[in-house]
Amino acid sequence: MPENICVIGCGFSGAISARILAEAGYQVHIFEKRNHIGGNAYDKIDENGIVIHPYGPHIFHTNNKRVFKFLSKFTTWRFYEHEVLAYVDGKEVPIPINRVTLSEIYGKDFTEKGAKLYFSENAVKITNIRNSEDNVLASVGEDLCDKIFRGYTRKQWGMDLADLDASVAARIPTRTNDDCRYFVDDFQFIPANGYTALFEKILDHRNISINLNTDYFDHRDSNNYMHTIYSGPIDKYFDYQFGKLEYRSLNFKHTYIPNLNYYQKVGTINYPNEYDYTRITEFKHITGQKCTGTSIVKEFPKSHGDPYYPVPRPRNNKVYTEYYDLAKLEQDVTFIGRLAQYKYYNMDQVIASSISKTNILIEQLKKS
Numbered sequence: 072m073p074e075n076i077c078v079i080g081c082g083f084s085g086a087i088s089a090r091i092l093a094e095a096g097y098q099v100h101i102f103e104k105r106n107h108i109g110g111n112a113y114d115k116i117d118e119n120g121i122v123i124h125p126y127g128p129h130i131f132h133t134n135n136k137r138v139f140k141f142l143s144k145f146t147t148w149r150f151y152e153h154e155v156l157a158y159v160d161g162k163e164v165p166i167p168i169n170r171v172t173l174s175e176i177y178g179k180d181f182t183e184k185g186a187k188l189y190f191s192e193n194a195v196k197i198t199n200i201r202n203s204e205d206n207v208l209a210s211v212g213e214d215l216c217d218k219i220f221r222g223y224t225r226k227q228w229g230m231d232l233a234d235l236d237a238s239v240a241a242r243i244p245t246r247t248n249d250d251c252r253y254f255v256d257d258f259q260f261i262p263a264n265g266y267t268a269l270f271e272k273i274l275d276h277r278n279i280s281i282n283l284n285t286d287y288f289d290h291r292d293s294n295n296y297m298h299t300i301y302s303g304p305i306d307k308y309f310d311y312q313f314g315k316l317e318y319r320s321l322n323f324k325h326t327y328i329p330n331l332n333y334y335q336k337v338g339t340i341n342y343p344n345e346y347d348y349t350r351i352t353e354f355k356h357i358t359g360q361k362c363t364g365t366s367i368v369k370e371f372p373k374s375h376g377d378p379y380y381p382v383p384r385p386r387n388n389k390v391y392t393e394y395y396d397l398a399k400l401e402q403d404v405t406f407i408g409r410l411a412q413y414k415y416y417n418m419d420q421v422i423a424s425s426i427s428k429t430n431i432l433i434e435q436l437k438k439s
């Protein structure tokens with residue numbers, strides 16, 4: 072099959088790559104082991120008529136104009152700025168921490184100047200940031216670390232803050248103003264007709280065929296495609312020869328509540344400490360759907376199950392580097408996406424990486 076390329080996985084990385092290759096004239100065959108397209112960004116209408124995200128809430132946000140322009144060929148958008156509260160000491164306070172958070176937790180009004188003073192007085196002086204604990208202590212100090220980060224991290228990652236790479240906590244900014252948006256990116260939107268409809272449009276090309284319910288590893292021996300794009304777990308691709316990479320998984324408990332317009336004030340409420348779950352998300356805030364009755368999801372982290380989050384810590388980084396070195400030797404395979412690149416990527420980062428890796432591949436194929 073000289074001009075045929077196979078793509079493993081039909082999440083953002085696989086679907087975007089397939090589209091670019093199809094437009095460049097290649098016949099693309101996608102193999103997806105689940106019974107649907109969209110990967111973890113898949114959405115659907117549940118049995119009560121509410122649009123839900125079965126794999127947890129997905130909010131698109133980016134500063135990357137190129138990514139936004141690329142997707143805009145396949146969808147119109149609904150403007151949506153996500154807000155998150157955390158349940159702390161019986162109150163729901165804004166996340167990321169800002170001066171409103173400080174005012175509510177400490178029961179007195181913080182100005183911007185007061186918030187700056189709070190952080191400078193309470194931040195622990197650490198010159199060499201080694202891990203997420205150092206990172207949090209150096210930005211908000213002991214008390215807020217305990218109230219907001221320590222318990223949440225233990226639940227979410229199954230380990231202490233001190234055992235996690237500094238990069239994980241660095242994702243969470245701290246503000247002294249009263250901006251209660253979770254993200255501050257230039258583009259914050261939800262596909263107007265949902266993610267699955269967006270994927271249907273991306274995949275709607277005569278050069279693309281899709282095989283759902285098909286695990287690549289059941290057909291690997293008969294692979295005679297000129298090139299393979301692989302977006303599954305990289306350790307599995309190499310038969311775990313350097314050991315398993317750790318992934319964090321989640322149980323999603325979806326609940327429908329009839330006769331209620333809204334269950335909570337904002338899209339997501341985090342539960343840092345006393346509860347088994349990490350957060351509750353209510354989809355109607357995100358999708359803008361107007362109806363009576365609402366659907367929420369609670370997330371219960373666990374160590375086994377579907378691989379959702381690569382776990383960024385030194386042991387895994389070392390093992391990943393060994394797989395990465397092997398991957399570089401596979402001339403006929405391109406490794407893309409969150410699982411094959413073992414990176415804590417958001418959707419826009421996965422899309423940007425997929426666009427650039429696929430364009431590089433097309434240039435290489437032209438030369439060969």
Ligand SMILES: Cc1cc2nc3c(=O)[nH]c(=O)nc-3n(C[C@H](O)[C@H](O)[C@H](O)COP(=O)(O)OP(=O)(O)OC[C@H]3O[C@@H](n4cnc5c(N)ncnc54)[C@H](O)[C@@H]3O)c2cc1C
Nearest residue numbers: 080082083084104110111127129130287303408409417418
């Ligand atoms: C709970 C949760 C919430 C998130 N929220 C956000 C958010 O709000 N905003 C944001 O930007 N990002 C969010 N993300 C990240 C986002 O999901 C990812 O960046 C994106 O979906 C990754 O796309 P991907 O194609 O790399 O991987 P995936 O979406 O995981 O797709 C990979 C696909 O490959 C398939 N596959 C794997 N192995 C095989 C095989 N052997 N054979 C065939 N198929 C295979 C899988 O079934 C899967 O469908 C969230 C992630 C999670 C888990």
